[in-house]
Amino acid sequence: MSARRPPLVGRFTGEELALAGRNRGMPLEALRHDVTPSGLHYLLIHFDIPPVTAQWKLRLTGLLKHPFEITLEELKTLPARTERVTLECAGNGRGQLSPRYPSVPWLEEGVSTAEWTGVPLAALLGRAGLRSEAKDIVFRGADRGFDRGVEHEFARSLVPELAMRADVLLAYAMNGAPLPPQHGAPLRLVVPRWYGMASVKWLYAIEALERGFDGLQQASGYHFRSAAGEKGEPCTLMRVNSLMVPPGIPDFYTRKRVARAGAIEVTGRAWSGAAPIVRVELGVDGLWRDAVVEERQCEHAWQAWHAVWDARAGAHELACRATDALGRRQPLEPPSDLSGFGNNGVQRVHVTVR
Secondary structure (H helix, E strand, O other), rough: OOOHHHHEEOOOOHHHHHHHHHHOOOOHHHHOOOOOOOOHHOOOOOOOOOOOOOOOOOEEEEEEEOOOOEOHHOOOOOOEEEEEEEOOOOOHHHHHOOOOOOOOOOOOEEEEEEEEEEEEHHHHHHHHHHOOOEEEEEEEEEEEEOOOOOEEEEEEEEOHHHHHOOOOEEEEEEEOEOOOHHHHHOEEEOOEEEOOHOOOEEEEEEEEEOOOOOOOHHHOOOOEEOOOOOOEEOOOOOEEEEEEEEOOOEOOOOEEEEEOOEEEEEEEEEEOOOEEEOOOOEOOEEEEOEEEEEOOOOOOOOEEEEEEEOOEEEEEEEEEEEEEOOOOOOOOOOOOOOOOOOOOOOOEEEEEEO
């Protein structure tokens, strides 16, 4: 296996731009929607979108009393559940860092909220009879390729107590319509509150193991690291974060904003995988004041917030930061991470008021 790619300083590479073309973010004006329209939901596709065959079946194997296979049609006859879930890419914000890890160069748009419909994973594990000696549940996607010299399918795992949560879904629909190919059709896992890498797409197999899963994307990928060579801590729950809809209108190339003087309502969303959001502050030129935070509509979805800005002529910097019920607050600057994971430093928007 080759070493991890070294950090970069300076202009984005052709490889990074090609990844950005395949893995698009959500336009920030889509923060106006409680539920992100499916066509605007962010995408992260590690390899290729695999073909779907008419013979597709989901296989449940390993340490199970009753291993079995099930078709999509059979899945759809089981009791369904719909969850509104905010998903954020663990690498969201990576492109703002310097030096940065060469990968998908997310700025801040790698987050969205959708309503996912499917069968609770616990129902299928219950039918299969998960054995007591099972230590890890592996979810295998049909997308296959190379990363750091290793050929593999994208696969991740959850320990049984997490896999058995009632809100973990095997989803076959998104926003009331069949799951689109780019979002994992015919079936994907949805793990609320965790970063998006846990929600394996193009799912074809679930395997119960007697040991911890050591696949590349689980054992060494998606870990917080401050220095090369560290094992690090695995990425799990989303860190507290917030974004605003940039006020005014943009310059096409720089995306800098221009607005008219007067009262401007600034709106946005805030979320945390650990606890509800209890406070959002709007900063104008370094001065912070509280915004109005709306009650959480759904347990696993972002919360809306709004504030009125008395915009006066001149150049201004707007920022927002959230605090959750556990007292965790966004840092003013991006936290250091070798791979650019978990960047929840405050968003900054430059606005010229005329």
